Amino acid sequence: MNVDNVQSLLVTQLMTQIMQKSMGDNIGFQMALESVMKGLADNTDSNIAKSISMNGQSGQNLESFLSDRADLINTSMETETSSVAPKTKDEKIxxxxxxxxxxYGVDAKLISSLIKQESDFNPNAKSSAGAMGLMQLMPCNVEDxxxxxxxxxxxxxxxxxxxxxxxLKRYNGNIELSLAAYNAGPGTLEKRGVxxxxxxxxxxxxxxxxxKKVMGYYRG
Structure with a gap:
């Protein structure tokens, strides 16, 4: 959920509460809410303001309500965003x-197991052969x-x-052969008749x- 979606959700919830309180749950409320929601969908301040102003007294109440609670909206947005956005290295990984x-439709545990063996979860790992990062990408992979x-x-x-x-596609879902190809390259498997x-x-x-080690992590 991004910041724009969070903001829209919070504002919509507050709008619904104050408009329903002002107008009751009737056809007038439904029409007013629909107008405001259209303004939100257009994602412009002018459209939202226009939608609010078109709804008379309920719009004035809503505008005052939202203005008085601007700090609450911002605080709620910050809380929601902070709870979603990854911050630490482990959270990002x-x-x-x-x-x-x-x-890509690959088991998350398999990805994690491969990372464990490749770099032990070190984003800055670099091998003597030039493999880089968590999954030890070779320069050719980086380019491709x-x-x-x-x-x-x-x-x-x-x-x-x-x-x-x-x-995994090349070897019909066989994990061991896929891991071998990831490490040695598919050409090595072909040359050795694997x-x-x-x-x-x-x-x-x-x-x-x-x-063997990746499979041990994966099955463990």
Missing amino acids: NSAIEQASKK FGVKNPYDIFENIDAGTRELRGY TSVDDIWKLPSETRTHV
Whole structure:
């Protein structure tokens, strides 16, 4: 929920309460509320003011009511916004994982397990091979996915999850093979004739360990 939506919600609730109190729950109330709601939908102060003024005495009461309670509205908005917007590193990471999971249809726990193994949740991690950030994006991944800042939590997790989703599709949902490809690259799997979980022993020990640890986190 963004700030504009929060503001609209709060103002609408206050409008409904004062208008209903002034006019009663009748056809006049319904028409007045509809007019004001249209002004809110247009999202301009002039339209809202016009909608208020068109509703006579109830509009004056509403305008006075909202003016007298401006501090309350602002405080409520700040409280709502602060409760939604992630602030700490862990909150940002959890929020980014949730967003990427919904966007790409990948299990959030799998994303989290992969991040645990790749960087131990360190957004600034960088390997000797040049892999960057939480999901250890390689420079080619950064370029392919249009990542502007590989150390940005949301960009990094979005791109890493997108890459993982691609491997899951390529290997028909097989998680172990997808994790192996994420670590060693699909070309390595092809060269070594890895076509099933039973073939993972053919891969480098680093990749075998990687798959085993991620699966341990995922199943734990």
